[in-house]
Amino acid sequence: MRTTVYRDTAAEEPRRILPRAVIVGGAGVCAGAAVAYLFDPVAGRARRARARDQAAHQVHGLRDGLGVLSRDLGNRCRGSAAAVRYRFTGGSADDRVLHERVRAELGRYVSHPHGVEVHVQDHVVTLDGDVLAWEDERARRAVQHIPGVRRVQARWRTHRDTAGVPTLQGRRRRREPVPELLQQQWSPTARFAAGTVSAWMWMLSGRLPRPVSWAVRSASVVLAARVATNLPLRRLTGINAGRRAVDVTSAIEIDVPVDAIWSLVSDYSVFSRIMPDVQEVRRSPDGQLSHWVITGPAGAPIRFDATETRREEGKEIAWKTTEGQLIAHTGALRLTEQANGRTRVQVHLTYNPVAGATGHAIARLIGANPARRLQQDLVRLKEHAERERQPAGLGTGTAR
Template identity: 55%
Template sequence: MVVSTRAGAERSQNITVVRQAPPMSRTVSAAGLGAVGGMVTEYLFDPELGRSRRARLRDKGVRLTHGVRNGTRTVVRDVRNRGQGVLGAARYRTTGREADDEVLHERVRAELGRHVRHPREVDVRVESGHVTLTGDVLDRESRRAHRAVARIPGVAGVDASWTTHHDARRAPRSREDGGPMEALQDLFRQRWSPAGRSLTGLAAAVVWSLSGRLPRPLGYLVRAGCAVLAARAATNLPLRRLTGIGAGRDAIDVGDSISVAAPAEEVWPVLSDYGLFARWMPDVLDVRRSDDGGRSQWRVSGPAGVPIRFEAVETAREEGRRIAWKTTEGQLVAHSGELSVTPEDAGRSRIQVRLTYNPAFGAVGHAVAKIFGADPGRKFAKDLMRLKSLIETRRAPVGAGAGPRE
């Protein structure tokens, strides 16, 4: 027994404990978090600019808090109103069957306005709940309108004796303008309702959290779809404006106005002179108009200061009041602009400027540029101040025309 105990003790003394090093990914993550924390600390507690940065961050936090609070109230109000609408529709379907012919007539006219291009061309007659429809409609509208009228509470039967036409121009009383007022689903509208945005964002988050159980290729596809829906709900912009694909010149819309201490007749020569654009928009290097004045050649400062050239055509000119232009088809930079001046009291004038353009990746690129400091809206406000200074002092402001701004 003594020998066995000694042998066990000797074996225990020969055991070597090996400690595994932390994974490389964990080390890199810790180093990255430390670097980010250091940069944030240096940014916020800089001896010269730290105080103003903290104040600006505090103001943005207050603004974000107010925005979230107002947004929450808007969503709650929208959900409540929509709930009342659903209850009203259900009550209409259940209790609306007891209606006289005059009420049914108005219901049929209202429903036809949602499904027929020219509802005034349809004559409606109601007798004891039976609806007779005569007149002229298009082939593609006939069946849909017939079903819609038949679903109206209180309608006992529908006799569609109208004349159908394949082409609207062949109808006796038809016109080419107008169209049926179809009720689009919220997801297919250009602007979503607050309730639709909230529910879509919530659904995207739930589906994202559950996508980890799916196979990898399918899971990645589902997560990409959730990211697109979340971005759509957060920005409330159509996908073509969000991505810039197929948006033309209308991906981003920037506009503002400013009041200047000069009458409109003195403002207009400065505002309408393309050659002066570079004096109050430093990103514009120069603009040259053609001999006929209808076209203009632009040279602007692009990424990394590389000049970009494009051609624009003037689309409107009201002497003394307004000018508008847009880039020609096939240009690298797609944008349109409008400048207008309106007189004010006491010899003052108000200048209104509106620009629409399509940056790289649409509104996503616009948001990324704003995060990294190249905020087009802020630049736009500074440009207007330069224009105000140019008009009121009759000279270019200090620093203008010296090259692109940071």
């Protein structure tokens, strides 16, 4: 028996047409706004030129990125093929080659490889010398897996610590292999593979139940953000990132000698006079600690204390915020003497805003761009320094 189900198409039609009408209307509004913006009679020409330059820049960046990806992918494919050949044909190496392979492998698993003597005879490896007890088993296993090694004879002496052992003195950090996805910076091939997985997860989430779908889409977004920025998650979120989540660097040349610039910036007093975002700066009597009040996003005041970590007279000042500050950061201001009495001023900041690099991106969208503000502050410092250098009889119109 066949049962026919009749749907109320009249009730479904408005629900199907309304979203389409909203989308079409919104697209029309956006298109009209774009036309008005680009073809404005006053500023339209400059805007079109800027948009054309940005488009050309993006195209060049995409082409360069594809070239880097193709080269990296090709190199990794050739490297993988060589590794496979090494596993199958590496056993034919002579004792001299095996000796060098063993020495290279020990450097990854032993903290003091100079304390180990390696002897190879008929593909039998003998290990003498001194090694720490917790490195013994891993090192022997690694040497045993080298192609061409028949047997490993570990005659070295194991020690619980380095006390009293001359060959185990001195600090040396072992460089163990780190998996690709656990490294700070991902290679182009790893980013391409992770981006492909992220897109696949997003498409797959539509077929899953709603709670699971939300979790999969969230993971896909996080992975896509990691791929796009090539930053570790702790720097993206600001969690456990310390003072380094975002790096900002800017520099400018000023037509003033180094000594004059140093006298302006060394006591911090000039910043509150020429930089509108700096409301107040107070230094402690010993000069090591300073209290700052600056204007943050939406005009909210931000207070923090900073201490100097390095001062080289006439060249550099470095500082960092004290513990417990809302926005932890470090910074350095460097002065470099240029030709014709000019000075290059470079400022490098690393800071951890709320929500890390994500918060930095949001701040840029709402107009609070720290990089742009830093560049504007350096321009104000340049104008102030060059104006102060003018002879008393000249007006402001001659300032550079």
